[in-house]
Amino acid sequence: MGGFRTRVRRAGALPGLWARALRARWRSWSRWRKSLAAALIAVAVAVVPIGSAALALRLQYVGDPSPEARTRGRDAVWLGHAWVDGRKGDADVAALARRLAGTGVRDLYVHTGPLEHDGSLPPTVHPRARWFTEAAHRALPGIRVQSWLGDEVKPEKDALDLEDAPTRDRVTASARQVLDLGFDGVHFDMEPIRPGSKGWLALLDQVRPVTAERGTKLSAAVPQIDPLPYQHNVAIALTDHGKWWDQAYFAETARRVDQIAVMTYDSSMPTESLYGGYNAYQTELALEATPEDVDLLMGLPFYWEDKWGHWGHAETVSAGIRGIRLGLGRYDLGRQNFGVGLYVDFAATEQNWADYRRHWVR
Numbered sequence: 001m002g003g004f005r006t007r008v009r010r011a012g013a014l015p016g017l018w019a020r021a022l023r024a025r026w027r028s029w030s031r032w033r034k035s036l037a038a039a040l041i042a043v044a045v046a047v048v049p050i051g052s053a054a055l056a057l058r059l060q061y062v063g064d065p066s067p068e069a070r071t072r073g074r075d076a077v078w079l080g081h082a083w084v085d086g087r088k089g090d091a092d093v094a095a096l097a098r099r100l101a102g103t104g105v106r107d108l109y110v111h112t113g114p115l116e117h118d119g120s121l122p123p124t125v126h127p128r129a130r131w132f133t134e135a136a137h138r139a140l141p142g143i144r145v146q147s148w149l150g151d152e153v154k155p156e157k158d159a160l161d162l163e164d165a166p167t168r169d170r171v172t173a174s175a176r177q178v179l180d181l182g183f184d185g186v187h188f189d190m191e192p193i194r195p196g197s198k199g200w201l202a203l204l205d206q207v208r209p210v211t212a213e214r215g216t217k218l219s220a221a222v223p224q225i226d227p228l229p230y231q232h233n234v235a236i237a238l239t240d241h242g243k244w245w246d247q248a249y250f251a252e253t254a255r256r257v258d259q260i261a262v263m264t265y266d267s268s269m270p271t272e273s274l275y276g277g278y279n280a281y282q283t284e285l286a287l288e289a290t291p292e293d294v295d296l297l298m299g300l301p302f303y304w305e306d307k308w309g310h311w312g313h314a315e316t317v318s319a320g321i322r323g324i325r326l327g328l329g330r331y332d333l334g335r336q337n338f339g340v341g342l343y344v345d346f347a348a349t350e351q352n353w354a355d356y357r358r359h360w361v362r
Helices: 002-028 031-060 090-100 129-139 165-179 198-214 231-239 247-254 272-289 317-331 350-361
Strands: 075-079 105-111 144-152 185-191 217-222 259-262 295-301 338-343
Touching: 031 272, 031 317, 090 129, 105 129, 105 185, 105 217, 105 338, 129 144, 144 165, 144 217, 165 185, 165 198, 185 198, 185 259, 198 217, 198 247, 217 247, 247 272, 259 272, 272 295, 272 317, 295 317, 317 338, 317 350, 338 350
Parallel strands: 075 105, 075 338, 105 144, 144 185, 185 217, 217 259, 259 295, 295 338
Antiparallel strands: none
């Protein structure tokens, strides 16, 4: 028995011996070698969760989308400023009508701003707005034409202050101004709004009665939802930039609008499978947070960039649609108030439109 106790005491002493040996080895290393070892440890700690997240997204992309996960005729396309500043004419409207024929597009978000930093909207920035609403209504019966209004937002940018009541009043007046021009709704795209902003929610509460009184719609383009819990807090702390919203704040916004469009691009995903899996996950998160009677649109990149934050070879329309279809089929295949948003007309390629028709409209 005494021998056993001795072996136990010796075994218990081993971790302490190892620790002392490691400390002695560490102290003997040069500063450069210590820095290298610390860097390798940090990379290893980061790689494990990142690898797990990548695997989870890749698995989201596995499977066959349901044949029923197709357009519900509630899609939208963002249109650039050229439609209201005089650069476009009747021939362009006719071409747009041909482009949209047979698709699921019901809403046009036409860039009518930008708003001034005080929330006002000078009529000089959209001199042909009335012409476009009338021309579009003639050429595209049944399609709604919404005024896309936006600006950069404090505190990240020295611009629009949504926490300021007089600023919100001027934005509301701007909403009335565009509705007077024949628009069928107001579409807000204000970035970057940090989750928790009371001013943003107050603005929606203020403008919703204005659009409802006119029989028009209030819609909003919004950030992606946190793929990991509290990731938005980490991002703001490290970079002072809020890329994501938490799901609860997304839901607060969705309850205050008629239509919500998730800007599901600029995801930083490096491959098509990861981007598609990311879209599937975003679709499920957004469906969970959006009331049944609110239109939910998932954004698609109708443009090409190849840089950190948006890899053109990865963020393709076909991969995005496949992910959206998978997410829709898994979470709420019967949801009718659902569609995709196409960003943006002036950068779109023929391949973008072909992929949209083939994978979503067919």
